[in-house]
Amino acid sequence: MAPREPEDDPVPIFGSWTNIYVAVIACELLSLALIALFSSWRF
Amino acid sequence: MTSLDWTVLGVYLIGITAFGIWAGRGNQRMDDFFLAGRNMRWWAVGLSVMATQISAITFISTTGQAYVDGMRFLVVYFGLPIAMVLLCLTLVPFFYRARVFTAYEYLERRFDSRTRSLTSLLFQLQRGLSMGVTLYAPSLVLSVILGLSEATTILLMGGTTIGYVIYGGNKSVIWTDVVQMAIIWFGIFLCLGVAITQLPAGFSLRDSLALAQSTGRLRVMNTSTDLTAPYTLWSGLIAGTFLMLSYFGCDQSQVQRYLSGASLTQSRLSLLFNAFLKVPMQFLILLTGVLVFVFYHFHAPPLLWNAAELRRLERATPPAELARVRGDFEAAHAARTAAAERFAREREAPGGDSARSAYLESQRAFDAARGEVVAALRRAGGPADYNDTNYIFPSYILAHLPSGLAGLVIAVIFAAAMSTLSGEFNSLATATMVDFYQRFVKTDASDAHYLFASRVATALWGGFACVIALQAGRLGSAIEVVNRFGSYFYGSILGVFALAALTPKASARGAFYGLFVGMAAVAATSAFTRIHFLWYNVVGAVSVFAAGLLISAFSAAEPERREA
Numbered sequence: 001m002a003p004r005e006p007e008d009d010p011v012p013i014f015g016s017w018t019n020i021y022v023a024v025i026a027c028e029l030l031s032l033a034l035i036a037l038f039s040s041w042r043f
Numbered sequence: 044m045t046s047l048d049w050t051v052l053g054v055y056l057i058g059i060t061a062f063g064i065w066a067g068r069g070n071q072r073m074d075d076f077f078l079a080g081r082n083m084r085w086w087a088v089g090l091s092v093m094a095t096q097i098s099a100i101t102f103i104s105t106t107g108q109a110y111v112d113g114m115r116f117l118v119v120y121f122g123l124p125i126a127m128v129l130l131c132l133t134l135v136p137f138f139y140r141a142r143v144f145t146a147y148e149y150l151e152r153r154f155d156s157r158t159r160s161l162t163s164l165l166f167q168l169q170r171g172l173s174m175g176v177t178l179y180a181p182s183l184v185l186s187v188i189l190g191l192s193e194a195t196t197i198l199l200m201g202g203t204t205i206g207y208v209i210y211g212g213n214k215s216v217i218w219t220d221v222v223q224m225a226i227i228w229f230g231i232f233l234c235l236g237v238a239i240t241q242l243p244a245g246f247s248l249r250d251s252l253a254l255a256q257s258t259g260r261l262r263v264m265n266t267s268t269d270l271t272a273p274y275t276l277w278s279g280l281i282a283g284t285f286l287m288l289s290y291f292g293c294d295q296s297q298v299q300r301y302l303s304g305a306s307l308t309q310s311r312l313s314l315l316f317n318a319f320l321k322v323p324m325q326f327l328i329l330l331t332g333v334l335v336f337v338f339y340h341f342h343a344p345p346l347l348w349n350a351a352e353l354r355r356l357e358r359a360t361p362p363a364e365l366a367r368v369r370g371d372f373e374a375a376h377a378a379r380t381a382a383a384e385r386f387a388r389e390r391e392a393p394g395g396d397s398a399r400s401a402y403l404e405s406q407r408a409f410d411a412a413r414g415e416v417v418a419a420l421r422r423a424g425g426p427a428d429y430n431d432t433n434y435i436f437p438s439y440i441l442a443h444l445p446s447g448l449a450g451l452v453i454a455v456i457f458a459a460a461m462s463t464l465s466g467e468f469n470s471l472a473t474a475t476m477v478d479f480y481q482r483f484v485k486t487d488a489s490d491a492h493y494l495f496a497s498r499v500a501t502a503l504w505g506g507f508a509c510v511i512a513l514q515a516g517r518l519g520s521a522i523e524v525v526n527r528f529g530s531y532f533y534g535s536i537l538g539v540f541a542l543a544a545l546t547p548k549a550s551a552r553g554a555f556y557g558l559f560v561g562m563a564a565v566a567a568t569s570a571f572t573r574i575h576f577l578w579y580n581v582v583g584a585v586s587v588f589a590a591g592l593l594i595s596a597f598s599a600a601e602p603e604r605r606e607a
Contacts (some may be wrong), residue, residue, distance in 0.1 A: 009308035021132070026319070028322075036264050
C-alpha cells in the first residue's frame with residue numbers, strides 16, 4: 001500500500017483527501033444520474 | 044477555406060510554435076527538460092493531461108460517430124473519475140515520492156531491472172507506432188478537406204510540434220497544451236452554439252433533441268450484461284475504469300504529465316480536475332455531433348463526405364447511373380426534411396406517433412439511398428470498406444461555419460493533434476533516455492550531454508512518427524497488427540503495477556512471467572471469443588495479477604526488493 005507519510009502540502013479543500021475523493025465520486029454519480037435522465041427524457 | 048481561414052490557421056501555427064519555444068526556455072538539466080523542473084501547478088498539469096488524451100482523431104471521429112451512431116460512446120469515459128481516485132490513492136504517491144522520471148523506473152525499485160526494461164520497451168514499441176497513426180489519421184482527413192497533400196499536413200503538424208518540443212521539452216509541452224486546451228474548449232462551445240443557431244426557424248432545440256431521440260441517438264445507458272455488446276453501462280464503469288487506470292497510471296505519456304507537479308497535492312489535483320471535467324466535455328462533443336445530424340435534415344449533405352472519393356464516383360460512374368443515384372439521394376433527403384418538419388409540428392398532438400413512424404421510415408429510406416451511393420462508389424473502384432465518418436465534422440465546418448471561424452475550428456483540430464503528439468514525443472524520449480541510454484549507453488555523463496542527447500532522442504522519435512505517418516497508407520495492415528498487439532499488453536502492464544503497489548507478496552519473477560501470461564490470456568480472449576475489446580484490459584490485468592501471485596507463491600524464494 002502507499003507509504004504513510006505526512007502530506008507535502010495542506011489539503012486544499014473539504015478538510016481531508018477522503019472528503020475530496022467522496023466529492024469526486026458523488027459528482028460522478030450525479031453526472032450519471034443526469035445523463036440517464038437526459039437519455040430517457042421525452043423531449 | 045477562405046483567405047481569412049488560412050490566415051487564422053497560419054497565425055495559430057506560427058503563434059503556438061513561438062509560444063512553445065518561449066515557454067520552454069531555461070532548461071539546464073534533464074529534470075527541467077523532462078519534468079519541467081517538477082514545478083508546475085495543478086491546473087496547468089490538469090489541462091495538459093486532458094490535452095494529451097484528446098487527439099485530433101478523437102475530436103473529429105467522436106462527432107462523426109455521434110452523427111452516425113449516437114451518444115453511447117460516452118460510457119467509455121464513465122470509469123475515468125473512479126480511476127483517478129484509485130490512482131490518487133495508490134500509484135501517484137508511489138511515483139511522486141520515489142522521484143522517478145518514468146513509471147517503469149518504479150518497477151525496478153519494486154521488482155528488478157528486466158521488468159523495468161520489458162515494460163518500458165513495450166511502451167515504446169506500442170506508443171511509437173501508434174503515434175504514427177495519431178499523426179496520419181487527422182492528416183489524411185485534413186489533406187482531403189483542405190486540398191493539400193498528405194505529406195504537407197503531416198509535416199505541418201509533426202514539424203511544428205517537433206520544433207518546440209526539442210527546444211523546450213516538457214515545459215513547452217505543458218504550456219502549449221494549456222493554450223491548445225483553451226482553444227479546444229472554445230472550439231467545442233463555438234461548434235455547439237453554431238449548430239444550435241443554424242437550426243431552421245420554427246424548429247427548436249427541443250424538437251432537435253426529440254428528432255435525434257426518435258432515432259436512438261440520445262441513448263447512452265444500455266444496462267445489458269452481455270460482454271459482447273459494445274458500450275454498455277457496465278463495460279463503461281468496469282472495463283472503462285481498467286482502461287483509464289492503464290492509460291493514466293501506466294502509460295508514460297500521461298504519468299510524465301503529473302510527475303511535473305510542484306508537489307504530490309498538485310499532481311493529485313491535476314488528475315481530479317480531469318475527473319470532474321472529462322465526462323461533461325465528451326458529452327458536449329457528442330451532442331455537437333448529434334446536432335450536426337439534425338442540421339443536415341435541413342441542409343443538403345454531400346453524396347459522400349470524403350471529397351476525394353466523391354470525385355472518383357463522379358469521374359468513374361456512367362452519367363445515367365450517377366444521375367439515378369443522385370436523384371434517389373436528393374429525393375430521399377427532401378422526403379426526410381418534410382417528415383422531420385411534420386414530426387416537429389405533430390409530435391405532441393394526438394396521432395403524433397404516426398408522424399414519428401413516418402419520420403423513421405424516411406430516415407431508413409435516406410440510409411438506403413446513401414447505401415446505393417456507396418455501392419455505386421464500389422462499382423467505380425472505390426474501397427470495399429468505405430467509411431467516411433471522420434469526414435463529416437470537418438466537412439460541416441468548412442461548408443457552414445462563417446469565414447474565419449472555420450479556420451479557427453480547423454486550428455482546433457490541429458491543436459488536438461499537436462497536444463497529443465507533443466506529450467508522446469516527450470514521453471518516448473524520456474523512456475529511451477532514462478530507461479535505456481542512461482543505464483546501458485552512457486552511465487556517467489554531464490547534464491549538458493544528457494540534455495543534448497534528450498533533444499536528439501526527441502528529434503528521432505518525432506522523425507520516426509513522421510516517417511510512419513508518411514508510409515501509413517502502405518503499412519495499413521501492419522499498423523493494425525501492432526495496435527492489436529498493443530491492446531494485448533495495455534491491461535497486462537496494469538496488472539504488473541497492481542502487483543507492485545497492492546501486495547508485498549509478489550516477486551520479480553511473478554511479475555515478469557505474469558506479464559506474459561496476461562498477454563497470452565488477452566490474445567486467447569481476442570482469438571476465441573467475441574468479448575468486446577473494452578474488456579481486454581480487465582482480462583489482462585486480472586490474469587497478470589492472479590498469475591503473478593501464483594508464480595510468486597510457487598517459485599523459489601528470492602530476495603525481496605521494496606521501494607527505496
